[in-house]
Amino acid sequence: MKNTFILFLGLFLASSLTVFAQSDDISPARKQAIDSLALEKVKDLSKYIAIIGSKETQFSEANRVMDRAEELFAPDAEMGVSSINTSEIAYYKVRRYFERLMALNYDRVNITWYDIQYISDLERQPDGRYVGVITIYQRFEGTSIETGMNYKDTTKKDITIYVEKKQTQIAGRTIEFWDVMLGDVRVTETSA
Amino acid sequence: MAIFLFAISTFVSAQGLGSASGTIKDDGRLAASTKQLNQFFRRFNAEESVDGNTRYNPGDDLYRNPDLRKGFFEVIFDKETSGIPDNLKNQFIDDVLSDTYPQYIRFHQEGWFSEVQADFFFKGKRERASIIFKLQPQGLGYEWIIDAVSFPPFKNLFNKPEGDDKDFLHPLSHELGFMNLRRAFEDSDLPESFTRSSFEPDFLTLFLYEMKQNNIRFATVTDVKFHFFQVEGWYFEVSQFNRPGFNTGWLISSLVKLKPGDKESIQNYIYDQK
Numbered sequence: 431m432k433n434t435f436i437l438f439l440g441l442f443l444a445s446s447l448t449v450f451a452q453s454d455d456i457s458p459a460r461k462q463a464i465d466s467l468a469l470e471k472v473k474d475l476s477k478y479i480a481i482i483g484s485k486e487t488q489f490s491e492a493n494r495v496m497d498r499a500e501e502l503f504a505p506d507a508e509m510g511v512s513s514i515n516t517s518e519i520a521y522y523k524v525r526r527y528f529e530r531l532m533a534l535n536y537d538r539v540n541i542t543w544y545d546i547q548y549i550s551d552l553e554r555q556p557d558g559r560y561v562g563v564i565t566i567y568q569r570f571e572g573t574s575i576e577t578g579m580n581y582k583d584t585t586k587k588d589i590t591i592y593v594e595k596k597q598t599q600i601a602g603r604t605i606e607f608w609d610v611m612l613g614d615v616r617v618t619e620t621s622a
Numbered sequence: 623m624a625i626f627l628f629a630i631s632t633f634v635s636a637q638g639l640g641s642a643s644g645t646i647k648d649d650g651r652l653a654a655s656t657k658q659l660n661q662f663f664r665r666f667n668a669e670e671s672v673d674g675n676t677r678y679n680p681g682d683d684l685y686r687n688p689d690l691r692k693g694f695f696e697v698i699f700d701k702e703t704s705g706i707p708d709n710l711k712n713q714f715i716d717d718v719l720s721d722t723y724p725q726y727i728r729f730h731q732e733g734w735f736s737e738v739q740a741d742f743f744f745k746g747k748r749e750r751a752s753i754i755f756k757l758q759p760q761g762l763g764y765e766w767i768i769d770a771v772s773f774p775p776f777k778n779l780f781n782k783p784e785g786d787d788k789d790f791l792h793p794l795s796h797e798l799g800f801m802n803l804r805r806a807f808e809d810s811d812l813p814e815s816f817t818r819s820s821f822e823p824d825f826l827t828l829f830l831y832e833m834k835q836n837n838i839r840f841a842t843v844t845d846v847k848f849h850f851f852q853v854e855g856w857y858f859e860v861s862q863f864n865r866p867g868f869n870t871g872w873l874i875s876s877l878v879k880l881k882p883g884d885k886e887s888i889q890n891y892i893y894d895q896k
Binding site for chain 1: 645646647648652653657658660661674677679729741760761762763764765841842843844845864865866870
């Protein structure tokens with residue numbers, strides 16, 4: 431909880447002034463500021479995924495990065511994964527997904543990201559929080575030296591973002607700010 | 623078409639995700655793809671830039687710009703499998719882009735809904751349900767709600783006979799204190815015979831009841847599509863196409879010019895409640 435608060439505070443201090451909340455409505459300018467903040471979190475996630483998946487990452491370091499990555503997500507967030515061959519969705523808790531990624535049986539793993547993303551509008555849900563989706567594309571390449579097997583895939587990741595107005599005290603003053611948390615992620619293998 | 627696709631692929635986003643292992647340059651295919659239904663709405667209405675990175679809002683120069691819309695209409699139809707005739711498509715585009723009465727689709731308005739195919743285990747057997755979802759205002763925002771469900775095991779559960787085959791409670795049953803209910807409820811396999819003429823079973827209630835009894839267990843979602851009746855005189859379906867090439871993502875997969883009565887027929891067909 432303490433870590434989470436520090437993270438919020440860090441984000442608050444790092445983010446643009448336009449993110450300051452004046453009302454419950456989100457103007458186009460504020461939406462842009464929130465998009466940037468959300469994209470930063472998605473960038474962090476993609477960076478963490480690449481580190482966790484890399485075979486050069488030590489076990490203890492991977493665990494530390496998994497902790498950081500998990501903190502980006504709202505509690506109970508899940509990854510729903512499907513492949514081209516089956517429409518069935520496999521559900522994983524975020525931590526389990528990372529652990530599976532770390533345990534993949536390849537000697538070399540290379541995870542890269544396409545230079546494209548798409549950010550949806552923000553829609554308000556019944557509890558007043560806003561929800562949006564950021565779409566990114568990941569390229570995975572795994573090589574097994576012993577078998578010479580080389581596996582490649584491209585996945586589309588649709589990442590839920592929750593946007594919520596929060597308050598914090600700074601020098602005795604109550605300051606409102608918009609915070610972003612990641613939620614469920616739909617991972618679809620694509621033909622790209 | 624080629625020109626618009628070229629424009630999309632040229633304006634590919636410059637802000638990569640910048641992971642530890644670097645980024646890959648999209649050759650334009652991902653940029654061309656209609657990546658979210660949200661993007662389908664924005665492209666249909668011309669409410670974003672060609673590359674999708676800038677949202678156009680009321681007051682912006684290019685907001686709902688007719689030429690931009692025309693370009694987007696080149697990329698929001700499935701051109702590979704749906705077989706929508708060109709003349710029908712052009713008629714639709716002319717109607718939607720009309721100078722005098724341009725039409726738009728709206729996220730928060732009635733006239734569109736989602737059809738989700740999902741697998742469930744019912745009494746040990748895997749069965750596929752078709753669930754209709756609609757958006758409704760709720761609390762401070764909106765939510766998707768289940769409007770109806772079609773579930774094959776329920777299909778022939780209620781089969782009310784007609785005419786001479788239909789059993790009935792005679793009109794003086796009340797004088798006998800409805801003692802003949804025993805025959806109706808114990809001897810008959812078709813107790814629905816004794817319901818009002820307009821009786822229609824509520825499959826959603828039945829579905830939820832079975833779920834609450836732990837007889838139905840969710841397995842997975844297998845398919846999602848969207849049905850639109852928001853453009854006057856037209857129906858279209860939007861499906862997701864995951865395949866190689868430039869014509870991918872959420873695209874119009876079916877298009878029908880509506881004649882009187884068609885809307886109800888199509889809706890009944892989609893809802894599949896009989």
